[in-house]
Each structure stands twice: as C-alpha cells, then as structure tokens.
Amino acid sequence: MSDPGELEPVTRESTAAIIANQLRSAIMYGSLAPGDQLTETGLAAQLGVSRGPLREAMQRLVQEGLLRSETHRGLFVIDLDAADVRDIYHARLAVERSACLLIMQGNRGEALVALTAALDRLVQAAESRDRVAMSDADQAFHQTLVQLSGNTRLQRMAETLLVETRMCLTVMQESYPEPAELVEEHRVLVDAIADGDEQRLLRLIEEHMLSTVDQITDSGPAARAG
Amino acid sequence: MSDPGELEPVTRESTAAIIANQLRSAIMYGSLAPGDQLTETGLAAQLGVSRGPLREAMQRLVQEGLLRSETHRGLFVIDLDAADVRDIYHARLAVERSACLLIMQGNRGEALVALTAALDRLVQAAESRDRVAMSDADQAFHQTLVQLSGNTRLQRMAETLLVETRMCLTVMQESYPEPAELVEEHRVLVDAIADGDEQRLLRLIEEHMLSTVDQITDSGPAARAG
DNA sequence: GGCCCGTCGATTGTCGACAATCTATCGTCC
C-alpha cells in the first residue's frame, strides 16, 4: 500500500468527519447509551469545538441512522428493539454475503492472508477472555471481510451496521458466544475460503447471521434495550 | 397504514433534512452534475437559507457518499467511473436480493398488490415513451420492492443506491433498455412472486442486476462520466 | 524566456449572539 518514504497526497479529514468518528465510537462502546440526548452545548464544550461543526457531525450520524432527530427537542441515540436487531442482522447478511461472493470471484489469495491474520487476532483476544477485545477482533474480522470485497458502498454500509451490532451486544451480553465457539465460527469461514468452496462459504455466513437472529427472537432479550 | 381521521404524532422534518432531499433530487435529475462544486453562498441564496443549515444538509450527503469533501476547497458531486457503476449494481443486488427473500418469507400478498400497481405505472410510462417517466417508474418499482421488505436499513441503503443508479443513467442513456424490454424484465419479477417461486425470483433479480454490469463493463461508456 | 514569490479575490471553516420553541413549575379558577 504505502511504502515508507513514499510521497502521498495529504488527506486531512474535515472537522465534522473527526467529530463524527468520535461520536460513532462513543455510541459503539456505550458511553453514549441508547436513548441518551446529545445536548449541543455540553458536547461542544467536551469536544472543544463550537456548536457549528458539532451539528454538522451529528447530521452525519442522523443520516447513518445512529441518531434520531426530534425538532426543537434534540438529538437522541437510537434505541434498538427486537425488530431492529433482526433488521440489522438481515442487512449484515445481505452485505457480507455479497462481499463473500466478490472475494471468491476476486483476489482470493490476498483475502486468505488478511482474514487469517484477523482470525489470529481473534484467537489471541479469545485467549485473553476479554469481552471487549473479543468484540473488537470480531468486528475487525467482518470489517476486513467487507473491505476485501473492494466495494466501497458495501464498506460504508458495513461500517454503520457493525456499530449497530456492537450496540446490540452491550445490551445483551449474555447471548454473546463463548470464546471457543466464537473462534470456531470464524475459522470455518476462513477454511471455506481457503478451500475455494463458495457454496459452503455462503451457507456458513448465512448460518453465522441467522443463528444470531433466532437466538434473539427466541429469548427476546433486546426488549430490555429501551 | 394511516387511516383517514386517525390521529398520528406530527412529524416535522428538520430543515437539514428538507435541504438534503432537495439536493439529492437535484443530483438525481442531473441539475447538479457529477464533478460540480456546491458553492455554499450561491446555494444558500438559491434555497433561501443561511449557510449553517445548508452545510448540515451537505454533510448528510457526504455521509451518503453522494458528495465528496476537499478541505478548504469545497464540496463536489461525485463522478462515477466504470468501477463505481459495477459497485453500485453489486450493492443493489445485495440489497434487493435480500428484500426479495424477506418478501417471500413475509407478507407476499401485500407485496404482490403493491408491485403489480408499480408495474402498471411502469407500463403507462413505457407507453408514453418518456425516458424520465420510465426512469421514475423504474426507480419507484425498486424502491417499493425494498420498502416491502420492512427492513429500514435496507431501505436507507436502497435510497442512496437508486440515486446513484439514476446518475449512471443520465450519463449513459444509450444503454437504457427499450420500453418493452424494461417492462418485461419487471413483469417476470412480479410473476415469480405471484407464483411463490423463490428460486426463480432470486435468479431473475440477479440477472436483472448483473446483466447491466456486463453491459457497462463491455462497452465501458461510463468512462465518459468524468 | 522561465521560474519564483508576493498579493488579491474568493471560498471555506469557525465562532458568538439572537430568535423560536419546548418542558417544567407554579399559581389560579372552577
């Protein structure tokens, strides 16, 4: 990608983009919890910027669907019910299934290298038994998967969906899989890619997503989200 | 949905949302062409608002990916190359395929009614041989399809993707199908839903998207986009 | 003639202030 000493055009992010990333991260890790109001003056002071750029950043998240806007009342972090969780995983399936197809038809070798590395980090996180680290590695794996498709639209969609997935997890930690199970679910995906078995890969990714949906809709723990 | 006389909570859209819709529409119909700069003072005067709300609206479109931001230089409408067109149709396939699955597993009857109506409007547009009307009806059909899935995330994705699709079409009108062909491609989709033939529906939607990709990548007319 | 540098106009980025609206509390009337 970028050799050391190589001269690349400097790409400065706009302030709104930086703030949006911070907010997204805060929502993802739960420091901005579902239902919370984002008071402009408070956040602006906290971030050391004026209300202008902050409002621009918040509009980005509204467009993403992470915030909901009520006129003359304020902006709130969305709260997820069972229907949202189901929608999120169905949408993730759509995106990641498509990414899998593109990977199998594209540079499978490169994908295998990157995903094997991502799997290794997931294994390390599982050994540490740190839930946050596991979640981070889990998310990174899927983000890598979609990145490898080379489709920027799918990547943009996945970014938002993975944040929302993370929001689900903070609410219902009990249903997050055991470390060994988590690693295994991802290992079989990498194996299928290694074997070049497209049918198996698609079946596995569908199971990977839909099993979570079934788990949720059966026990229905997301109702506690509100 | 909303019975007449039914009391619903009033939902006023924020100014940023209204402006964003206007801009999206302008981009869709080509009055803001790919590569064009959106000068803030000019647009603000044209829309009768201050620069503040306008900037908020533009940040929404940046997040959507319809505008690209260059720091201290301005915001520009994205221009699409052949790779973009391919990405857009692959992403649309992911979204609409998923929508098809959800429709088949959900309320197929309601879907059949709505899509038959959408098909009728497409037929009418085809008879008028008005390209813009045909495009409108085409877009409305696919938007309805995704709406019927009931998945708001898929709907949000589809909205942006359909605008981008429209941007492609204004660039390469020659490859837009003939009226009869356009109607037929959509009629077979409705028929498959009517017959409850999921496999056929999925095969048809895949063909519907991928045939366009092949058409583009062969002739490569999108290169003229820049 | 070609290159470099400084200046100018224009546009974006940021900020503080004012107006409009909402929620909550308190007082009043029936």
Add this chain to the structure above:
DNA sequence: GGACGATAGATTGTCGACAATCGACGGGCC
C-alpha cells in the same frame, strides 16, 4: 382536588461576521 393557563429556564434553530486557507494573477529575478 383537578384542570387550565402563565411564567421561567433551558435547548435548539438560524444568522451574520471574522479568521484561515486556497487558486490565480502579476511583478521581479536569474
């Protein structure tokens, strides 16, 4: 006692002005 109406505080929505940066033009130097 309960409901209605007014007031106060806080928050959002909007705007105009100032600072920072960029691209283009023109003058000067080698």
